[in-house]
Amino acid sequence: MSFYSILLVVHIIAAVCGLGATFAMPVLMGLPKTVTQAKFAHSVAKGIEKIAKIGSLTLLVTGVALGAVNPYLFTKVWFVASLIIYVLVQPIVAGILPKKTAKQLSLLEETDGEDLPEEYMNIGKQMLPFNNIMHVSAIILIILMTLKPF
Numbered sequence: 001m002s003f004y005s006i007l008l009v010v011h012i013i014a015a016v017c018g019l020g021a022t023f024a025m026p027v028l029m030g031l032p033k034t035v036t037q038a039k040f041a042h043s044v045a046k047g048i049e050k051i052a053k054i055g056s057l058t059l060l061v062t063g064v065a066l067g068a069v070n071p072y073l074f075t076k077v078w079f080v081a082s083l084i085i086y087v088l089v090q091p092i093v094a095g096i097l098p099k100k101t102a103k104q105l106s107l108l109e110e111t112d113g114e115d116l117p118e119e120y121m122n123i124g125k126q127m128l129p130f131n132n133i134m135h136v137s138a139i140i141l142i143i144l145m146t147l148k149p150f
Contacts, residue, residue, distance in 0.1 A: 004069050011062035016147070017055025019138045021048050026131045029124065034114040042105055057091070060086060077150040082141055089137045090131045100127050 028045055032038035064081065066073060075081040100123050106119045143149075 004066065007062050007069065008068050009109065011059060011066060014055045014058035014062060017051050018053075018059045021052030021055070022134045022138045024048060024100075025082070026127075026135075029127075032116070035111050035116060036106055036114060038104075038116060038120070039108055042101070042108070043053075043119040045101075049081075055108075078148045081106075082144045084138050085141055085144075089134055092133060096130055097127060 025048060028041055028048070032041045063086075064066055067079065102122050104123050107117050107123075111117050111120075
């Protein structure tokens with residue numbers, strides 16, 4: 001097995017870990033109906049997020065390494081577009097959503113009782129368009145990497 005093939009296998013595994021969480025997190029975070037359930041969901045999400053971060057960073061490193069091993073890839077639109085899309089969603093993944101999640105956690109800690117605060121629910125609704133952007137981006141990345149249309 002060549003070095004390129006090994007990188008490609010690691011890249012695919014990283015894609016499953018990094019992109020898979022993109023689809024799992026909104027489902028998980030949409031399930032809680034009480035404060036206790038929401039706190040538990042956030043604790044599970046924290047573990048999933050670690051796997052997603054490792055997968056996502058590995059995805060970037062192995063993607064660039066695949067290009068370094070085979071510079072011809074940098075002449076392909078699908079490859080360059082994939083890198084651009086990855087970079088463009090990072091402010092959402094690394095900035096916007098974690099800040100909104102932290103605000104939700106803060107609200108849970110301040111809440112007495114089991115009813116989820118209205119503001120908690122509103123923040124969840126505010127996160128929806130950003131999650132949709134991440135989902136669409138992930139689907140486009142998968143299509144570009146699989147079909148290599150141009």
